[in-house]
Amino acid sequence: MQAPDNLKYTETHEWVRQEADGTLTVGITFHAQEMLGDVVFVDMPQAGRSYRQGEECGVIESVKAAADIYAPVSGEIVAANTALADAPEKVNQAPYETWLFKIRPQNAAELQSLLDAAGYQKVADADKH
Amino acid sequence: MAELRRTPLNAVHRESGARMVPFAGWDMPLHYGSQLEEHLRTRADSSMFDVSHMQVLDLAGSQVRDFLRYLLANDVAKLHGPGSAVYSCMLDESGGVLDDLIVYALPLGVYRLVVNAGTADKDVAWIAQQREMRGNDCQLRRRDDLALIAVQGPRARERTLAACPPAAIAADVARFHAAGDADLWIARTGYTGEDGYEIMLRAADAESWWRALAAQGVAPAGLGARDTLRLEAGLNLYGADMDESVTPMEAGLAWTVDLASDRDFIGKQALFERQPRHTFFGVVLEDKGVMRAHQTARTAQGDGRLTSGGYGPTVRASIGLARLPPGVKPGDAAEVEVRDRWLRARIVQPPFVRNGRILITA
Numbered sequence: 001m002q003a004p005d006n007l008k009y010t011e012t013h014e015w016v017r018q019e020a021d022g023t024l025t026v027g028i029t030f031h032a033q034e035m036l037g038d039v040v041f042v043d044m045p046q047a048g049r050s051y052r053q054g055e056e057c058g059v060i061e062s063v064k065a066a067a068d069i070y071a072p073v074s075g076e077i078v079a080a081n082t083a084l085a086d087a088p089e090k091v092n093q094a095p096y097e098t099w100l101f102k103i104r105p106q107n108a109a110e111l112q113s114l115l116d117a118a119g120y121q122k123v124a125d126a127d128k129h
Numbered sequence: 130m131a132e133l134r135r136t137p138l139n140a141v142h143r144e145s146g147a148r149m150v151p152f153a154g155w156d157m158p159l160h161y162g163s164q165l166e167e168h169l170r171t172r173a174d175s176s177m178f179d180v181s182h183m184q185v186l187d188l189a190g191s192q193v194r195d196f197l198r199y200l201l202a203n204d205v206a207k208l209h210g211p212g213s214a215v216y217s218c219m220l221d222e223s224g225g226v227l228d229d230l231i232v233y234a235l236p237l238g239v240y241r242l243v244v245n246a247g248t249a250d251k252d253v254a255w256i257a258q259q260r261e262m263r264g265n266d267c268q269l270r271r272r273d274d275l276a277l278i279a280v281q282g283p284r285a286r287e288r289t290l291a292a293c294p295p296a297a298i299a300a301d302v303a304r305f306h307a308a309g310d311a312d313l314w315i316a317r318t319g320y321t322g323e324d325g326y327e328i329m330l331r332a333a334d335a336e337s338w339w340r341a342l343a344a345q346g347v348a349p350a351g352l353g354a355r356d357t358l359r360l361e362a363g364l365n366l367y368g369a370d371m372d373e374s375v376t377p378m379e380a381g382l383a384w385t386v387d388l389a390s391d392r393d394f395i396g397k398q399a400l401f402e403r404q405p406r407h408t409f410f411g412v413v414l415e416d417k418g419v420m421r422a423h424q425t426a427r428t429a430q431g432d433g434r435l436t437s438g439g440y441g442p443t444v445r446a447s448i449g450l451a452r453l454p455p456g457v458k459p460g461d462a463a464e465v466e467v468r469d470r471w472l473r474a475r476i477v478q479p480p481f482v483r484n485g486r487i488l489i490t491a
Contacts, residue, residue: 037353038165040440041419041447059468061419063164063353063440066468085417089165 001030002121004096008111009120012054012070013127015096016114023078025099028060028069028091031124036062039091044069044080045101051075053110058100060091073110075103136181137276137335145349153247155182157352164353168442171321171358172485175282176350177342180320184249185275185329186242186256187311190267193240199394200259201232202377204387208234212306214318218377218385219244219252220396224403225373226380228252229365231318233307241314243277243329245367259395275312276335278328280347281358283485285325286317292345293338299326320355322362322483360448361441363411363479369422370409370436370450376400379452380436381409381479407433407452410459411479413489414447416472422449425466426474430454435465443482444489450479 003009008016013032017025033039045057051071058069079102084090090098105111115123133156142149147158158179160167167176188197197205203217214233218226228248233241244252249271256269280289289296299308299315304324307316314329330338343349356366365371371380378386378400386400412435414420420438427433431454438449449465457463459478464471481489 037160038163040165040442041417043418061440063357063442066419066421092163 003029003117003124005117007096008114008116009123010070010072010114011123013124014070014072016072018111019102023102023104024073024075025102026072027099028095029120029124030095031127032067033092033095035127036060036065036067038063039088042084042088042091042100044082044084045071045077047077047079049077051077051103053113069100071103072114073103073105074107075105078102078104134182136179137332138179138181138339141336141339142179142349147349147351150352152352153182153245155246157182158349160351160353161349164351164357165442167348167350167354168357170348171282171350171354172323172443172482173282175280175285175288175325175347176354177339177347178279178281178350178355179277179339180279180327181276181332181335182246183277184244184246184252185272185277186244186253187235187239187270187272188242188267189237189239189270192265193238193267196260196263196265196267197232197240198392199263200256202386202394202396204390204392205232205240206390207387208232210234211236212302212308214305214307214316216385218382219255220377220394221373222395222399224376224396224399226367226371226375226377226382227255227373229367229371229382229385231316233314233316235311235314239311241311247368272329274332275329276332278330278335278338278342279319279325280328280342281319281321281323281325283324285323285347288345288347289326289328289342292341292347296326296328320362320364321358322364322480323358323485357439357442360437360439360450361443361480361482363450363481365450366437375407375452376403376405378405379407379409381450405455408455408457409450409452410457411477411481411489412438412449412451412463412465412474413477413481414465414467414472414474418467418472419447420449420465420467420474426451426453427464427466427471428453428457428461428476430456433457441481443485444487448481
């Protein structure tokens, strides 16, 4: 599945959507969920906590492995998708429609460091194993 | 890196879109899309597993029974005729576990051992060496001409009998018994905690049986589901839950060691001399998260370690097996160190699930 063009990406396989109100919605990519296998538990960052860009802010546990989730930009968490606790498999079934958390960026310049779809596709292709 | 070995069903797995991974030197299917779905479907209906990587060993000859009574910690004298089976550990002289296996009595005085893939070469070398040292003349044959298909689940037997007419030989076989002959052996055994068959058949027939099973609605399941199913069933995995560094008593397998008779067997003396250093029980995580093997389990009696851990899709909780200090017992509270946090857990007596029924309360 190709990375959608309307999103931005990190090298650590998060996708990022810029919202009209200035917040960013974050999830993980098709490639990430495919590498992980069936997701059984998501440990999400708490609303109100702040993170630096690249800081580990949560964990996704699958049947076979655990993977860290990283803050794509520095900012404050404004919401976490707590409903996922009852249906973690949504991350596998619809990775680009399933959000994990929303973050309000502190530093607009950091948005420039995110990858576009083509840039991310290269990362994903190189990561296949 | 040495090339991976392929089972007779390798092409069929690839055709089905399986995610293939190396396992014990074999190219094996991890899953065919979703190991969670494969696990749940096994307990709800049935699944089939290619377990041809396991090693079948046939032993024959007039001295074979005596040899096996010496070689194995469980007593083959319990085998009461063709079709019966026992689960046993094979120990070294210090009582450490070399492998776990099932031994079947076949017709015509032949005994069949099914051993783990990862230990096959070690086991064969050990058996040959012990036979030599005993001056025993039994013959040992590696049945690399056979494939193994495990069909497991409440509807496994029904679907197998509908799919494969030759399976009728096993229609009335009791649990933990088998029927057939050295070239087609169908055992009502398994590694999932469900009813079903483990079918040992000629490699050349494997594909047609697999496709016939598929046509009868049996879907394939891979090693990922096999591991979550066996963990929920409280079944040990050699190399994780036990190895040469522990005795059967230290891995929850005291029940497989027959000390009742006065036969001598390898490791018997050591078992009498050694005081168990560990107990072995199940662990259920009560906080949210997933436990993994090697994580520390802290109890009132001191620290232990998970030997197996993961998520149980049927129990919908994180479960594990653990090597724990003596004195720990089911019902005790514990904490497990999961990714730098101490999470609450409870010690339980496995199994967690049997015949689809959840036995523990999460």
